[in-house]
Amino acid sequence: MTRIGYLGPAGTFSEEAAILYAAGRKIEIVGCPSLEDIFSDVAGGRLDEGVVPVENSTEGAVGAVLDLLAGPYQLCVRGEIFLPVRQTLMARRGLRLEQVERVLSHYQALAQCRGFLRRKLPAALLEECASTAVAAGRVAAGAGPWAALGPARAGRKYGLQEIAPNANDYPDNVTRFWILGREPLPVKPEQSYKTSIVFGLGHRPGALYTILREFAERGINLTRIESRPAKKNLGEYLFFIDLIGGQEQPVVRQALRQVDSITLGLKILGYYPVKD
């Protein structure tokens, strides 16, 4: 049976993404203690695949995952999953919204509900936890007037009651996940693909413009550009680009060869079917 890892513990949005991916197939989902464990377990063969969050429509890129993708692990992106994310405020039975003195959750979840918290609970203390599931567990175990933000599933798991079912500031809150594996997917001719790459740029003026020209002049559409610090010096960056097109298209191969010759350490992260 295929084994796929996600960032545990059970009850997180990452588990939901893994369940969605595994639905109807013979896949065992495995909670991992950290994102790096997912990468090293897939690379080392202890897992077949991993599912990791890449970006959220409210809070943006997941820096830790981008850094791992740019690093020494030689994994391939094989697919993407879009998970609608509804943050629910949950507490022990009997607690009303206006009584909440402390809200626990993951950094990303608190950030997705910043406006809600300021409006409804301006005096509450916000406490960051390692995951939304950990937050739900701590609220269930604690005795104070505390509430957790996270998926309703995590609340049910810990016997919590919903006190605000829709706490995210933007209704179309979506997280994008990538499926990682060791080998690229076999290419199907009738399928449309996205390709994801990362590269470094020196301090040359107009360097990014030169790269984008290679795609623009070939009519290749970019769906995302994300920068991350190169970590050595402030002002040096890595760029992550997603483009429409796969390795089977000569124009994409040609553009990537050109980009390879003018960037530092181009890494093709993978190509995967476009979701409609």
Added chain:
Amino acid sequence: MTRIGYLGPAGTFSEEAAILYAAGRKIEIVGCPSLEDIFSDVAGGRLDEGVVPVENSTEGAVGAVLDLLAGPYQLCVRGEIFLPVRQTLMARRGLRLEQVERVLSHYQALAQCRGFLRRKLPAALLEECASTAVAAGRVAAGAGPWAALGPARAGRKYGLQEIAPNANDYPDNVTRFWILGREPLPVKPEQSYKTSIVFGLGHRPGALYTILREFAERGINLTRIESRPAKKNLGEYLFFIDLIGGQEQPVVRQALRQVDSITLGLKILGYYPVKD
């Protein structure tokens, strides 16, 4: 006396940046409870200026600050400060590194020390706090084998002892801060300037390329491009760009007029002296 706000409580790296900025001048520094309070207090005249973190060389952009800059507040960036950031692991007297069971700190500080923590304290629980100073205070007040990551100043303030003085993974760890005010600085003719802008882009192919061309063809050097989600739909982004040049240069004004005509909601965040 000029009053400048920073993200409190006292003891954080933000306070250090404010102290650095105020050094030798008649400036009172004021700890604020949140980043948004800094923006609204400067806009409302209760503070003259604010100092806010924009990016870190290891962990990248500070999303919450970029979102506030793109929002309705009409503030101007008037200057930048580069603060070397050394994370120190600190605990109550007598605790040795190998005895630490829990490490408390701000999300960014934990992220800057990820490799150190995995190597030296692989079994320790990591707990995120609202700031490095809050973490130091909790370690000082707690009775367990806990340690805080943060500036050595925060440790001294709470009577903690250094147990690992240099815990960040990258030695040249630097945070960049911006000084915000209500009015732009008066332009001095002999001074070189940087200009910072933010704009939205539709889903048109090659849209970012078209923008970058306006700068590249005029020989204007970009020092940073950062994307943030537009929050409404995944796949729509705002772009933050820093460029070398000020409003007094006709070529910069011309490029910005062009960019304004092809982007959504161009906002000039400010221009400020280039640091050597």
